[in-house]
Amino acid sequence: MSLLLRHRFIVTGQVQGVGFRPFVYRIAAANAVTGTVNNSSQGVIIEVQGTAEQVETFGFDLTDKLPPLARVVSLHAEPTDPVADESGFTILKSTGGAGHSVLISADVATCPDCMADIATPGNRRHRYPFTNCTNCGPRYTITRSIPYDRPMTSMACFPQCPQCQAEYDDPMDRRFHAQPNACPACGPQVWLTDPAGTTLARGDEAIRMLAEALAQGRLAAVKGLGGFHLVCDAASDKAVAELRRRKHRPDKPLAVMLADLEAVRQLAVVVPAEEPWLTGIRRPIVLAAKREPLAVSPLIAPDTNFLGVMLPYTPLHHILLDTFAQAGGSEIPALVMTSGNLSSEPIALGNREALARLGELADLFLLHDRDILIRTDDSVVRVNPASGGPVLLRRARGFAPEPVFLAEPGPTVLGTGPELKCTLTLTKGDQAFPSQHIGNMANLETLAFYREILDHMQDILRVRPELIVRDLHPDYMTSALAEELGQTLDIPVIKLQHHVAHIHAVLAENKFTDPVIGLALDGTGLGEDGTIWGGECLMVDPESLEHQRLAHFSHIRLPGGEAAVRQPWRIAQAALWELGVTAPGAYPWPWLAQFEQESAFLPQMLTRGVNSPRTSSCGRLFDAVAALCGLTSAISYEGQAAILLEKAQDMTETGAYPCPLKSADPVSLNTLELVAAALDDLGQGVPVGTVARRFHLGLINGLTEMAFAFSTLLDIHHVALSGGVMQNLTLAAELPRALERAGLIPLVHRHLPPNDGCISLGQAVWGQRYLRLHE
Structure with a gap:
């Protein structure tokens, strides 16, 4: 008889709620080993017993045949004492404990097997909106705590019927320990109400009634996976216009949901690299x-050549779109699905x-x-x-709460994030956990959402920060919250400049630890000199935490302060004033027809410096050129002017405006030259499309020249790119290529947005290093 060996495996990572234990059970059966498996706060603990060959083969299968949603971060194996008379392999009850190394899965789109259940007449889950299995369905949004078991989710109040319980208990069933498992007999239900809450219909009839109402042009609020959507017929100009009016969202693009990839192709040109994101x-x-x-209403995305499209990711969405098509929806059934909120408020969560x-x-x-326990918006890619x-x-949704894996471990730090596009980040060991998008910290509702997420993340990660890192700006809501938390927890609070945090974020994503040239390009961030930064060339050393402002864009004044951000014509006129142009010449200023009286007062404000702060912002430069081109004088959402300027480009143009580096102290990139060249071209009747393209190419050339100059001076060859301007597809595509042609190595964001959504990561990782340096 062969000698029996026993090994204990401790597996950490995304290994709970993803069918990992039944997978272990199956490979144990395939290798004829005995033993146990259970979820614990340490991860998944497996003990297997068999011959040396059986145990070795089991170990190979454990990493080579993972379930589709599983992700192993660490695997520790060690021999242990054999157990006498063990006759089989058993799945044990989960155990808790202090601290854990478990990753909660993000919410996952409905799998093909569950789609087949929904689509098959006679199946007990035919057209059931909450069908799921271990390979799909809700995770993060319904999770209250760890370990990820049904009592710790919002499914705790739905006892399973005998048939569902049998699936749940069968290790060979794909619904084994699928925590949201349910069917029409025992699970959640849908119903339709009017705005007063009066029930109009229940179950499948509610969905049919809703689809008919949408086809007739009515507007609905639909409870989904991470919150509510506001929904209407995407082909109806009247419905889309009414949605915009009610939501106070006159221009910002709206997202559209379609049934399948074939339908998407009828609205958009889908390139191969986009398909996996749409269908994954x-x-x-x-x-x-x-x-x-465009086969849907042009009112959906009037400012851009792009359309935000997505495919259904819950059974409810699939059923609703199918029913909408049957109800006589438009030729290409498409529904606007936008966040269920008023502008600037968090997405609605409860009924x-x-x-x-x-x-x-x-x-x-x-x-x-x-119940939706964690509100989570749709991601945008x-x-x-x-x-x-x-x-x-x-x-x-779909990404949070996945971690960013860091170059080295460190203590727990909280990065509280910025004011706009806010996120928060907690670190744990060699992982950083950025929250989902929280939004603009402009009201108490968003602050309450922020606190919800902070409490939840500390709970599920079982950590408490040793340090808090906040933005320099004293008036940010996140700054006040950081100071409050610091006092409550009796831990230090340290400030980090906004654009330095941007660069630390992109370095963290790339696990890059050497000094870099950082180009931080965005709209607003309080600088270390008290002015508004936004077009910055920095040296950042993530090891020593030294940083230096090497150069910046030409300063432009913002007459009226925040009013100038909302009315870009003010920035355009201020830029002309800096150039010595105080009145229209060959080119009539496009904004005079609407703002002639206000325009007349601007020179006095600028001369006296009254409410006219200086900024080096790249975003405001885009605003100025867009207004000068007559694309917009006032905006209704952040980045609108820049989006219009990018859209206006004539991509056949190859000329570029001059954007020289000025060697004064401090060094600056003379971006006012771009404005001067645009004015000259416009005065000569050059088309706006040509002007827009020459501006983009000139800016790319200037940024490349600046990065190359400091690379040569400092012997640093990597250039980190961050900031909201890097959402501009022209810069995102062409600036890295220009840097590479100059012999430089660009580093870009890989896991987080380049906009302010990455700031909290940069703060937290900087804070980790700060604590290590001050041990």
Whole structure:
């Protein structure tokens, strides 16, 4: 008889709620080993017993045949004492404990097997909106705590019927320990109400009634996976216009959900690199090039050549789109699916909350009784045509709460994030956990959402920070919260400049630890000299934490302060004033027809310096040129002017405006030359499309020259790119290539948005290093 060996394996990572234990059970059976497996706070603990060959083969299978959603971060194996008379392999009950090394899975799109159940008449889950298995369905949004077991989720209040319980208990069934497992007999239900909360229909009839109402042009609030959507017929100009009016969102693009990839192709030109994002398990909104003429309302995305499209990611969405098509929806059934909120507020989460907050926005409400514990918006992705890689614009559902793996471990630090596009980040060992997109910290509702997420993340990670890192700006809501938390927890709070945090974030994502030249390009961030920064060339050393402002864009004044951000014509006129142009010449200023009286007062404000702060912002430079070109004088959402300027480009143009480096102290990139050249061209009747393209190419050349000059001076060859301007597809695609042609090595964001959504990561990782240096 062969000698029996016993090994203990401790597996950490994304190994709970992803079918990992039944997978272990199956490979144990295949290798004829005995033993046990259980979820614990340490991870998944496996003990197997058999011959040396059986145990060795089991170990290979454990890493080589993982379930589709599993992700192993660490695998520790050690011999242990054999157990006498062990006759089989057993799945033990989960155990808790202090601290853990478990990653909670993000929410996952419905798998093909569950789709087949939903689509098959006679199947007991036919058209059931909450069908799922271990390979798909909700995870993060329904998880209260660790370990990920049904009592720790919002499914705890739904006892399973005998059939569901049998699936749940059978290790050979794909629904074994699928925590949200349910069916129409025992699981959550949907119903339709009016804005007063009066029930109009239940179950499948509610979905059919809703689909018919949408086909007739009505607006609805639909409870989904991480919150509510506001929904209407994407082909109806009247419905889309009314949605915009009620939501106070006059211009900002809206997302559209379609049934399948074939339908998406009828609206957009889908390139191969976009397909996996549309059809994969994450299912973000993907920005794809519009196909003209557009087969849905042009009011959906009037400012851009791109359309935000996504495929259904829950059974409810699949069923609703299918029913909408049957109800006589448009030729290409498409539904606007936008966040269920008023502008600047967090997405609505609960039924009562939605009826209270969205009552004047929606005609109908499709509700259900599975609680959403964690509100999570849809993620937004676009593909960089130069690299084929993703540029995340919003990181939320499908991505959170996945960690960013760091170059080295360290203590727990909280990065509290910025004011706009806010996230928070907690570190744990060699992992950083950025939250989902929280939004603009402009009101108490968003602050409450922030606190919810902070409490939840500390709970599920079982950590408490040793240090808090906040932005320099004293008036940010996150700054005040950081100071409050520091006092409450009795831990230090340290400030880190906004653009330095941007660069530390992109370094962390790339696990890069050498000094870099950092180009931080965005709209606003308080600088260390008290002025508003935004077009910065920095030296950043992530090891010593030294940084230096090497150069910046030409200063432009913001007459009226925040009013100038909302009315870019003010910035354009201020830039002309810096150039000595105080009145229209050969080129009439486009804004005079609407703002002639206000324009007349600007020179006095600028001369006296009254409410006219200086900024080196790259974003404000885009605003100035867009207004000068007559593309917009006032904006209704952040980045609108820059989006219009990018859209206006004539991509056949190859000329570039001059953007020289000035060697004064401090060094600056003379970006006012770009404005002067644009004015000269416009005065000579050069088309706006040509001007827009020459501006983009001139800026790319200037940034490359600046980076190369400091690379030569400092003998640093890597250039880190961050900031909201890197969402501009022209810069995202063409600036890295220009740097490479100059012999430089660009580093770009890989896991987080380049916008302010990455700031908290940079703060937290900087703080980790700070604590290590001061041990």
